[in-house]
Amino acid sequence: MHDETTLLSTLPGKRRRPKSPVAWLAAAGVAALGGVVGLALMLQSGSSAACAAALTGKATFYDIAGGGGNCSYDGPPADLLHVAMGPGEYGDAAACGGYLDVTGPKGKVRVKVVDKCPECAQGHIDLSKEAFAKIGNPVDGIIQVSYASVVNPPLPGPLTFRIKEGASQYWFSVRIDNTGNALKSVQAKTAGGSFVTLQKYDYNFWQADSGLGPGPYTIKATDVQGNTATVDGVKLAPGSTQSSGVKMYGSGANTGSASGGGAAAAAAPAPAKATSAAPSPSPSASASPSASASASASPVATASAADALEVQPLAATTLKAQETACG
Secondary structure, eight states, rough: OTTTTTTEEEESOOEEOOOHHHHHHHHHHHOOOOOOOHHHHHHHHSSSSSSOOOOOOOOOOEEEOOTTTTOSSSSSOTTTTEEOOOOOOOOTTTTTTOOEEEEEETTEEEEEEEEOTTTTTTTTEEEHHHHHHHHGGGOOOEEEEEEEEEEOOSSSSOOEEEOOOTBBBBBBBEEEEEESSSSSEEEEEEEEEEOOEOOTTTOOOEEETTOOSSSSSEEEEEETOOEEEEEEEEEOOOOOOESSSSSSSSSSSSSOOOOOOOHHHHHHOSOOOOEEEEOOOOOOSOOOOOOOOSSSSOOOOOOOHHHHHHHHOOOOSSSSSSSSOOO
């Protein structure tokens, strides 16, 4: 068992466990959870349904300490509503960028997957403290929840591209944000070249280990729902985040400009230009996903302090699928 103040190192960020001793002791019991593969499959393979079946499990909370989590985002979502998944559901960053609707004793909240919780067993999710407070009492430290992946949620904005520090014409690495759904594949090419399928790494960057040349690049992203967007003019500007004018799905502008902060962004060349974005049946919105009212799924009971101290392993048969409303 780790000390409650121990910082858990991840690539590239650090995670802090809940300060509540009850939560910490309870998390040790929850670590025995197992046998859940449904959510990981939903996040990685997608679903044709408007919302996926929910799973029941446990939730704790933690402090991301201002970073972007193991998914390597520039920072937490603007609304601070996010979640870390255990290794089985994180899936080597396969879940990054997707959203979950999580229902607890006080209602429902929508959270973005931004991090990995190394010690969380399947069925145990680690929420931001802000998200936890919307659906449970922080004093409890650990609560029973149900959660489901969200299909084509409203988008927080157009796609952004961050070229990893150290990238060059001989080694290419890019992270894509504002995807709504988790990404399934990313391809890239230079002018006159052929698309190369990039390899995804655990820290949510897509790489061509042999490089793609000096750029600029055309990048094609496909999510787990089959939505595809292609963006031209992404520059080789390591350490800067470039914004396009195209959204992953729904209506969106077809031109954009590079933007970012600091010296790296100032050195970025010309704007990135979005060339196409395949529409999807689900419309997008400019507002960031936010907490929603409690849906038809019945809230589960809050775990008391005594229960938390003596959490029993949750059998796989109790992690049953439920239908929820998640749009």
